[in-house]
Amino acid sequence: MLSLLREISLRHLVHSPLRTLLVLFGIGLGVAMLVATTAVNRSLVGAFTETVGRVAGKADLVVTNGDVGVPSELVEAILDTKGVAHAAGTLEVITRQPGGDGPLLVLGVDFLGDRYFLPFKSTAGQDAVEDPLELINDPVGILVSRKLAERQKLELGGALELVTGEGTKAFRIRGILEDEGPTAAFGGQVAVMYTEALMLSFGRGERVDRIEIAVAPEHTAAAMQVVLQKVVGGRGRVEGPEGRAQHLAGILGPLEAGIQVAGLIALMVGMFLIYNAVSVAVAQRRREIGILRAIGVSQGRVVLTFCLEAGILGLVGGLFGLLLAHGLAQLALDQTTGNVSQFYAPIQPTPPKITLDLGIYGVLSGMIATLVAAYLPARAAAHVDPVETLRRARSSATARRRLPHRKMLFAGLLCLLPAFATAWLGAEVLVLGFVSLGLFVVAATLFVPSFVLIFRRAMGGIFEAWLGVPGRLAVDNVERSMERSVLTVAALMVSVASGVCIASWGRSLEMSMMDWVEQSVPADVLITAGSPLADQHNVPFRPEMMERLADIPGVDVVQPARIINQEVGPLRLQLLSLNTDRYLAQQERRKRKLKYTEGEVQRGELYAEPRIMLSENGARRLGKHPGDTLEIDTPTGRHKFEVRAIFVDYTSDQGLGFIDRRWFQEYWQDDLVDSMDLYLKDGVDVDQVVAEVKRRFGDDRALFITPASKLREEIRRVVTQSLAILKSTDFITLAVALLGVVGTMLAAVIDRIREIGVLRAVGATQRQVAVSVVAEAGFLGLASALTGLFLGVPMGLVFVRTVALASTGWHVDYSFPAAAAARVAITVVVTAALAGLLPGRRAARMDVTEALSYE
Amino acid sequence: MIELSQVSRTYLEGSTPVHALLPLDLVIDRGSLVAIVGPSGSGKSTLLNLLGALDRPSTGSIKIDGVELTGIDDDARTRIRREKIGFVFQFFNLLPTMTALENVLLPAKLAGKKDAATVERARQILGRVGLSQRLEHRPDQLSGGEMQRVAVARALMMDPPLVLADEPTGNLDTHTGQEVLKILTSAVDGRRTVILVTHDPRIADLADRVLTIRDGAVVSDVRTQKNAVA
Numbered sequence A: 001m002l003s004l005l006r007e008i009s010l011r012h013l014v015h016s017p018l019r020t021l022l023v024l025f026g027i028g029l030g031v032a033m034l035v036a037t038t039a040v041n042r043s044l045v046g047a048f049t050e051t052v053g054r055v056a057g058k059a060d061l062v063v064t065n066g067d068v069g070v071p072s073e074l075v076e077a078i079l080d081t082k083g084v085a086h087a088a089g090t091l092e093v094i095t096r097q098p099g100g101d102g103p104l105l106v107l108g109v110d111f112l113g114d115r116y117f118l119p120f121k122s123t124a125g126q127d128a129v130e131d132p133l134e135l136i137n138d139p140v141g142i143l144v145s146r147k148l149a150e151r152q153k154l155e156l157g158g159a160l161e162l163v164t165g166e167g168t169k170a171f172r173i174r175g176i177l178e179d180e181g182p183t184a185a186f187g188g189q190v191a192v193m194y195t196e197a198l199m200l201s202f203g204r205g206e207r208v209d210r211i212e213i214a215v216a217p218e219h220t221a222a223a224m225q226v227v228l229q230k231v232v233g234g235r236g237r238v239e240g241p242e243g244r245a246q247h248l249a250g251i252l253g254p255l256e257a258g259i260q261v262a263g264l265i266a267l268m269v270g271m272f273l274i275y276n277a278v279s280v281a282v283a284q285r286r287r288e289i290g291i292l293r294a295i296g297v298s299q300g301r302v303v304l305t306f307c308l309e310a311g312i313l314g315l316v317g318g319l320f321g322l323l324l325a326h327g328l329a330q331l332a333l334d335q336t337t338g339n340v341s342q343f344y345a346p347i348q349p350t351p352p353k354i355t356l357d358l359g360i361y362g363v364l365s366g367m368i369a370t371l372v373a374a375y376l377p378a379r380a381a382a383h384v385d386p387v388e389t390l391r392r393a394r395s396s397a398t399a400r401r402r403l404p405h406r407k408m409l410f411a412g413l414l415c416l417l418p419a420f421a422t423a424w425l426g427a428e429v430l431v432l433g434f435v436s437l438g439l440f441v442v443a444a445t446l447f448v449p450s451f452v453l454i455f456r457r458a459m460g461g462i463f464e465a466w467l468g469v470p471g472r473l474a475v476d477n478v479e480r481s482m483e484r485s486v487l488t489v490a491a492l493m494v495s496v497a498s499g500v501c502i503a504s505w506g507r508s509l510e511m512s513m514m515d516w517v518e519q520s521v522p523a524d525v526l527i528t529a530g531s532p533l534a535d536q537h538n539v540p541f542r543p544e545m546m547e548r549l550a551d552i553p554g555v556d557v558v559q560p561a562r563i564i565n566q567e568v569g570p571l572r573l574q575l576l577s578l579n580t581d582r583y584l585a586q587q588e589r590r591k592r593k594l595k596y597t598e599g600e601v602q603r604g605e606l607y608a609e610p611r612i613m614l615s616e617n618g619a620r621r622l623g624k625h626p627g628d629t630l631e632i633d634t635p636t637g638r639h640k641f642e643v644r645a646i647f648v649d650y651t652s653d654q655g656l657g658f659i660d661r662r663w664f665q666e667y668w669q670d671d672l673v674d675s676m677d678l679y680l681k682d683g684v685d686v687d688q689v690v691a692e693v694k695r696r697f698g699d700d701r702a703l704f705i706t707p708a709s710k711l712r713e714e715i716r717r718v719v720t721q722s723l724a725i726l727k728s729t730d731f732i733t734l735a736v737a738l739l740g741v742v743g744t745m746l747a748a749v750i751d752r753i754r755e756i757g758v759l760r761a762v763g764a765t766q767r768q769v770a771v772s773v774v775a776e777a778g779f780l781g782l783a784s785a786l787t788g789l790f791l792g793v794p795m796g797l798v799f800v801r802t803v804a805l806a807s808t809g810w811h812v813d814y815s816f817p818a819a820a821a822a823r824v825a826i827t828v829v830v831t832a833a834l835a836g837l838l839p840g841r842r843a844a845r846m847d848v849t850e851a852l853s854y855e
Numbered sequence B: 001m002i003e004l005s006q007v008s009r010t011y012l013e014g015s016t017p018v019h020a021l022l023p024l025d026l027v028i029d030r031g032s033l034v035a036i037v038g039p040s041g042s043g044k045s046t047l048l049n050l051l052g053a054l055d056r057p058s059t060g061s062i063k064i065d066g067v068e069l070t071g072i073d074d075d076a077r078t079r080i081r082r083e084k085i086g087f088v089f090q091f092f093n094l095l096p097t098m099t100a101l102e103n104v105l106l107p108a109k110l111a112g113k114k115d116a117a118t119v120e121r122a123r124q125i126l127g128r129v130g131l132s133q134r135l136e137h138r139p140d141q142l143s144g145g146e147m148q149r150v151a152v153a154r155a156l157m158m159d160p161p162l163v164l165a166d167e168p169t170g171n172l173d174t175h176t177g178q179e180v181l182k183i184l185t186s187a188v189d190g191r192r193t194v195i196l197v198t199h200d201p202r203i204a205d206l207a208d209r210v211l212t213i214r215d216g217a218v219v220s221d222v223r224t225q226k227n228a229v230a
C-alpha cells in the first residue's frame, strides 16, 4: 500500500509543483475561510462579553437600563438591601479626540464610594487611586491607560483633548493606569475620570450606566437577582454579567448568518478545487494507473491510494490554511468592527486567535472535504481500462463520460417546486429561507449540463468564426470533458450568484433607504458632535445649544433629536424623540410623507398623550398594532404608551420607537440632544448657514454639520460599509474563478498533451494553441456568468424577502443590482480567461516532440 | 532538396547527456521515397523530428529548399511545417472531436484558408485515399486503417514538398498497413519527397533509398537501382 503511494503519489507531488501548489492553495483557502469566520465570530462575541464584563470582573450581578442608565441614587438603595456586599455605579462615555484615533472609552468611577470594584492600579506620579482627593477636586482631571499614553506620548500633567457636548475640552492627565483589567480592554483606548466630573463634562444627568453588585457569601446570585429586581423596579434590569453578554451577542445574529454562509461557500469552493486537483492528478497518471491495473493492482487499492494522497494533501493544505486564516480573520474583523461599533455597541475586539480546537477543526474539515472531493476522480482512476490506456490506439474521445443531462434537467425542474414553495412559505422564517436558497442552488446545478450543451451549440459557430480553429477546439473540448466543465461552471455559477444575491440585498436596501431618508428626514442641515450620524459614537449636546442655533439668521426651526437604545422586553429598541408637532409641520411644508403600514399620526397626537409610533420591524417583533399598549421601563419607572401607528423605518434592524420629546424629558429626565436638525426659511442658502454655524461654533472638527444632500451620501456610505463584510463573496468569486479555472484547464491540457503535439505538428502556432485554452476558459467563464446571473435573481429575491427580512425585519423592495451584476459577470469572464493564460502558456510552450511521444 | 550538415542531437537525461544522434551530413533529393530503418532507440524518430522542424538540432544546420531551419523562431518553423511538411504518426493522429473532413482541413484552417476550393480539395484527397464515404465520420467511428488514411490525406492537404511518416503502419495489421503504404508511396512525385521510418523490411523494396541507423549514426545508405534519381 505505502509503496504504491510512494510510487504513484509522492513522486508526482514533487514533479508537478504547480499542481501541488494549486491543490494546497485551494484546500488552504477553504480551510482558512472556515477557520477565519469562526475566529472572527468568537472575537466579536468576546468583544461583546468584554464590553459587558469590562468592570464587572468581580460583579455577581449588574443593573443596566439601555443607554439611558440607572439613577445613581439607586446605589444607596441597593447597598441597603440585605445580602448585598458591595455595589458601585459606573459610567461609560464613548467619545473621541478631535481629529484622533477612533473611539475612546472614558470610565467614570466613584473613588469615594465602594472601592471593591476598582480593578486597576495607577503608577506614574502621585497615586491617584490610593489618594484620590486631588483627582476628585479637579473637574478636568483624568487618568489614561499606559497604552494610550505611550501611543500618543502623553505625559503626566499634560493635556488630553476630548469631544464633549459643548465642543472640544482639554483634560488634565493626573495618572497613568497599568494595562490590566478594564484598562486593557477596548484596545487600550481607555481613560478614567471621577464620576461626578464625567457627568458634568459630558452633560450626563445623575445617572450611571451600570451598577455592579457583589453578593454576600451566604446568598446566591440567582436569589438576589429576584430581590434586587424588586428594589430596582422599572428603573433597570438586573442580570448576571453573562446574560447581558448573550443579550448583546444576539444582535450579531444576522451578521453571523452571513458569515456562516460565506464559510459554507468557502468550503464548497475548497472541495471543488480539490476535486479539480485530484482530477488533474488522475489525468496525468492515466497510463501509469493502466499499467498498475494491468499488473494486478485492484481497483480498491487505486481508490485508496488516491484518497490517501488526497488526505496527505488535505493535511498539509489545512496546515497552510491555518497560516492564511489569521490574516484573513484580521481583515474580516477590521471590516466588521467599525460597522458593529458604530451601530450596535462600541467594541474593540482583541485580534482573532486561531486556537488549538479551531486549528483541529479546520484541518479535519479540510481533510474530510478533500477525501469527499477526491473520491469521484479516484474512482474514475480505478475504472481506467488497462487495455484502453496501454493501447492508446483509439482517441480518448471514446473514453468520454456522458452526463445524464436530461435526467438532471428533470430533477432540477422537480427541485424548483419545493424551492418556490419554501420561498413563499418561508417569508420571515430564516431556516426556510436558507432551505429555499439551497434548493435553488441545487436546481441550477442540475440545469448546468443541459445549459452547457445548449450554450456550446449556440456559441460553437460564433467561437469558430471569431477565433478559427482554436475557437472550435475550445468549445469542442468543453463538451468533451463534460464532467469537469460542468463542475467548473457550477462552482463559478454559485459564486457569481452569491455575489449577485448579496448585491441585490445591498442595492435593494440602498434604494429603499434612500427613499426613506428622502421622505423621513426633511431637515436641511443636521448637526452632530463626535460622529457624522447620531449613532453610538456621537456625543450629545446640552439643550442650550438649541437656542444658540435658532439665533442664526435664516434658520426657521431647530428640531432637537435624541436617540437612545431602550430595552423593551426582549428587544433593544432605538427610541427616537422629537418635537413631533414641529416635525409633522415641516413634513407637510415639504410635502413629504412617512410610509405608514398601519394607522397614521396626526399633528398633536403624540404630544397630547404618551403615544408611540413603531417601526414595522419593531412592531412585528413586539407583536404590537395600533391601539395596543406598550410598557417601557424608564428612569422614572414603568410607563404605558399607546401604539398609534406603524411605519417603515430602517434606523435599526432591531426596531425603532418614535415618541414626542415632551414624554422623553418627563419620563427619562433627559434633555440632551443627539442631533440638531435645522429647517431653513424658504430661499435661504444652505451653504451660508453652514458657514455661519462654523463661524459661531468654531470650525471644530468635533462638530459635524451635514447638509441634507450630504446626509444621503453619508447614509449611502454607511449602507455600503455595513455590507462590506458581505463583499468578501466578491473575493471568493475571484478566487474560485482563478484557482478553479487554472486547475480545470491544467487538467484539460494534461489530458490532451498528445493532441496538442499533433496540432503543433500540422501547423498550429504557439499562439493558436494558447488561444484555444484561453478561449475554453473564457467559454466556461461566460457560461458561469450567464447561469450565475440567472440563479442570482431568484436567490436575491429569496434573500431580500426571506433571509434579510427574518434577520432585520425590514421589508425592502427588491431591485436588481444591474451595475454590480455586470461587474461580477465581467469579473468572472475576464478572470476565467486570464486564469486560462497560465495553462495556455504551458500548452503552447510544450516541446512538440515530447508532446508527441507523451503517453 | 534537404541538406543536413554536421547535425547532431543530444538529450539531457538529468545531467547525463544522451547522444541520440551523432553529427551527420546528409543530402536528400527532391522527389524520392526514403526509408529510415534501424533498431529501437537508434535515433530514427530523432532524425525525423529534426527534418520536420519539430525539434532543433544540438549542433549543425538543416536546410529545406534552401531555407535554413535552425536559428529561426518558433512561428517561422510552424509556418514551414504548415506549408512545406506533412506528418503521419504511428497513432493518435486525429483530433477526436472533428470529422474526417475537418481533420483533413485542419492545416488549411490553421493557415486561415476555408474557401470552397479548399474544402473541395480536401474532399478530393479523401476520395483519393478511398474515404469519400467517410467524410463526416469522427475518428471513433473509423477503423485504424481508415484513421491512418485520413492522417495521410491531411499530410497531403497543403501539397507539401516533404511528407514525414514515423512508423505509419506500426499499429496496423499487415494488409491494412500495405494499403496505407501504397498511398504514401504514390504521393511521391517529381516535386514531393516522402521519408518514412519503419521496421518493415519490405519497404526497402519500394524505397529509392534506405538509410540504416544504429546508435545514433547512419551505418548504411543504400540507393536502390530501379528508381534512382540523378
Ligand SMILES: Nc1ncnc2c1ncn2[C@@H]1O[C@H](COP(=O)(O)OP(=O)(O)OP(=O)(O)O)[C@@H](O)[C@H]1O
Residues within 6 Å of the ligand: A850, B011, B012, B013, B018, B019, B020, B038, B039, B040, B041, B042, B043, B044, B045, B046, B047
Ligand atoms: N526527450 C528525450 N529525452 C531523453 N532521451 C531521449 C528523448 N527522446 C529520445 N531519447 C533517447 O534518444 C535515443 C533515440 O531515440 P528515438 O526515439 O530517436 O529512437 P527510435 O529509433 O525512434 O526508436 P523506436 O524505434 O523505438 O521508435 C533513445 O535512446 C532515446 O532513449
Ligand SMILES: [Mg+2]
Residues within 6 Å of the ligand: B044, B045, B046, B166
Ligand atoms: Mg521512434
